[in-house]
Amino acid sequence: MSTLQATGVERLAEAFASTGKRAALMPYLMAGFPTLECSLRIGEACIEAGADVIELGVPYSDPLADGPVIHAAGTVALAAGANVAGVLEVARALASRIPVVLMCYANMVFAPGVDAFVERLARTGACGLIVPDLPEGEGPEVRAACERTGLALVALVAPTTTPERMAAIGERAQGFLYTVSVVGTTGERRTLDESFADVVAKAKACTRVPVALGFGIATPEQAAQAADAGADGVIVGTRLVRAAGEAEDPAAAVGALVSELAAGLARAS
């Protein structure tokens, strides 16, 4: 990688700094769902609808952090033949237009060797990597590989995270701090947990990188609430994945929802 090129970490910082919205809008989509080609079109629709960063999920057989909707989408994607090569092609196509962060479970990162996996990801132009089952203190070789390649290894904090862990995670966070809004797996909630503002405040107090709130955010109102609470980014996943599964034209349906979310995050004029 040329030293003249911005690293993934730098491109993410730039994306958060230049959203033009109250918070960065970060749609999640499952690569390969319903097909690889369609997931690329969904990603493009997200970009056109005002997304600032895309979180691209890698379908996995045993996704422990995901609720039923994303789990089922991953199962469909695998059955339709999605594999790492195909997922990374989607990442490459999107990464030329928007910062892409890959969400991938630990076993798939370790299976080909951590260095090989991370270098392959870096070559797509992606900016970062989220490993939802690699908590602080586990798998130091993943962090080392990301640092070597300029990728942000995005850490997660949860409402249950202790102050000591929060401090350690926040100190080492790269790209952004993925703040889990609820105790639970991914999925839509009718209302945000009352404590989510508290979690955002604690996350912001422990780190210098932007704080993005995710898990359970589905509507423009909830996105606005997250921004009100001080979140620098808002991650919306299950709502969009559900739309991709239900709509006749998944890209149009997801694009429409992302537009609404973007409007919810618009600055008051």
Place this chain on the structure above:
Amino acid sequence: MSAPIGERPLEHRFGPYGGQFVPETLMPALAELEQAWRAARDDPAYLAELDGLLRDFGGRPTPLYRARRLSERAGRPIYLKREDLNHTGSHKLNNALGQVLLAKRMGKDRIIAETGAGQHGVATATVCALLGMRCMIYMGSEDTRRQRPNVQRMELLGAEVQPVEAGARTLKEATSAAIRDWVTNVGDTHYVIGSVVGPAPYPALVRDLQRIIGDEARAQMLEREGRLPTRVVACVGGGSNAMGTFAAFIADEQVELIGVEAAGEGIDTPRHGAPLTVGSRPGILHGSRSAVMQDEEGQIVQAHSISAGLDYPGAGPQHAHLRDTGRARYVAVSDREALAAFREVARLEGIIPALETAHALAWTLAQEQGDLDLVCLSGRGDKDLAEVLGAGEQA
């Protein structure tokens, strides 16, 4: 003979295996569990309650039985550690009692567990009834079909049985579903994992609670024969009865330790449950690194065994380490061989073993060489009758 006590290690890692590969949400709960177990295992009140229940409720110590006709057939003494005589019919009660008592100390009033064959689910539901705890058991819908009597037992005991429809609908998916429940309800819920798998501290915790099998058997063998067994044999799915038995003998270097996995339709086919025997590259499953059945990209693949308890694509991390260091050896027995042993042991000894256990018995009976064998008879086979009789009709 008593529950684990004193300054034993509580390992997070076994060589390169083990660890805590879980969502951040669970990390504080794992730390809390570890702290609670460190305190409980040195607390005379906890140990007295556990020992009392193991004895009066569970029926311990279980007998060590010199199998008359199996020994005659093999031409050497074969001793069976009769865990099938535990209340609920398997070794699973040892762990369930210890963990549910621990959960109660921790102030958790809801218990969840996964189950394959149903033995761990029944044991957990039983202890929850005894201690007045709410109980939810996750079980793959293929297993609720194969093990119908155990589903009925759990429901009779007041547990809710949640069938899991994902994937192959067996133990792997049930475990994933239980972990997701725990991620969501970690505040009031304790997850009673049923084997020596999962994130630390579970592999060490479950081993410590199952070690009573090996500690009793070792003392009983010394009393009966005046010497240690030359070979200790146990079946391995996740590996809790094997690890509980092996743990007491690991320091006795002259004692050979044999773990018997499920070869299913053959370890040269994809349809088996023998990740330790096959020895492919390690992987991460259900929170720890160990021997795992996976494809080249790291997707976990489906295991297969006629026995629901061995139908699991992983194994405990300490087993992987014992294999690598050469302290234990892992072998595999096919569905067909296990079924034959199931029938043979029933006829020869008047004992109907669990299909899981039948794997360990099949391997032992197939050995021409040997001196003094100890086999962990981990559970009874009443639950398997429908499956075995069905397979007999098809064959």
